[in-house]
Amino acid sequence: MNVVPDLLQQDQWRVIDQSALAVHLSALHSFGMDDTLCASVGGGTASPTARAWVHHDTIVLGIQDTKLPFLEEGLNYIKSQGYQVIVRNSGGLAVVLDEGVLNLTLIFPEREKGIDINRGYDAMWMLIKEMFSDFNKEIEAKEIVGSYCPGSYDLSIGDKKFAGISQRRLRAGVAVQIYLCVNGSGSTRAELIERFYSLSKKNAETKFDYPDINPAVMASLSELLQIDLSIQDVMFRFLHALKNKCNHLFTGELSSDEAALFEAYYDRITERNEKILGD
Incomplete structure (x- = not known):
């Protein structure tokens, strides 16, 4: 584990905080942003960047979800519950975003020898552990069977998942993304995805294995830590932990060059979604 700290330890970290602003934007905006930052940070024209976002x-x-045999029925259900639907450009399966879910992205430049995929995951895991170290609760990274979007880096306390980590690599940049269920009911979110898969798959045989969801294995940090946490509380912890990993922490927005890049990446993912979902 001794190789992990040097990934978080950067001379400077730029922070783009969209934890309030992005609530009013489509989640496609965030995936376009992360692709933009991969390109600029990977190309050496921008500092390593941390971004926070809430939708x-x-x-x-995930792309695999779009192959479900009765997808239209599942989508209609989701929309009837008042949710928008998008398809992301990184790996993984269906997840829930709402105003109790904080998303964090760390964007690193890929060095000459490259960043091993587990090293990126470990960096995020270590950061989350540091953010909540005062609670004396063990935060494990392992697959939580029965959760939505299961993976070997599900983060859990007492075998209940509160976060999932994904990665996207683009043009020499690495974006490590995490969703943190901060407050609200983790099991209620899971019930929504459980119903989506039930309607979209039914009993059909599929080439890909979709998760058999057990809502009882998912919870929010507020539920697990038995404290009323807000998005702002967790943002404070995030910034404090990141400040310890650099000489200079500063807030910023996209540069003019990045803004031009963003338009292209946002258009690309928007067009892709229109083709897949027919909206």
Whole structure:
């Protein structure tokens, strides 16, 4: 584990905080932003960047989810519950975003020898552990069977998952993304995805294995730590932990060059979603 700290330890970290602003934007905006930052940080024209984002009720599907045999029925259900639907450009399966879910992205430049995929995951895991170290609760990274979007870096306390980590690599940049269920009911979010898969798959045989969801294995940090946590509380912890990993922490926005890049990446993912979802 001794190789992990040097990934978090950067001379400077730029922070783009969209934990309030992005609530009013489509989640497609965030995936376009992360691709933009991969390109600029990977190309050496921008500092390593940390981004925080929150979106209003949205179900983010993975590419595999779009292959479900009765997808239209599942999508209609999600929309009937007041949720938007998008398809992301990184790996994984369906997840829930709402105003109690904080998303964090760390964007690193890929060095000459490259960043091993587990090293990126470990960096995020270590950061989250540091953010909540005062609670004396063990935060494990392992697959939580029965959760939505299961993976070997599900973060859990007492075998209940509160976060999932994904990665996207683009143009020599690495974006490590995590969703943190900060407050609200983790099991209620899971019930929504459980119903989506039930309607979209039914009893059909599929080439890909979709998760058999057990809502009882998912919870929010507020539920697990038995404290009323807000998004702002967790943002404070995030910034404090990141400040310890650099000489200079500063807030910023996209440069003019990045803004031009963003338009292209946002258009690309928007067009892709229109083709897949027919919206």
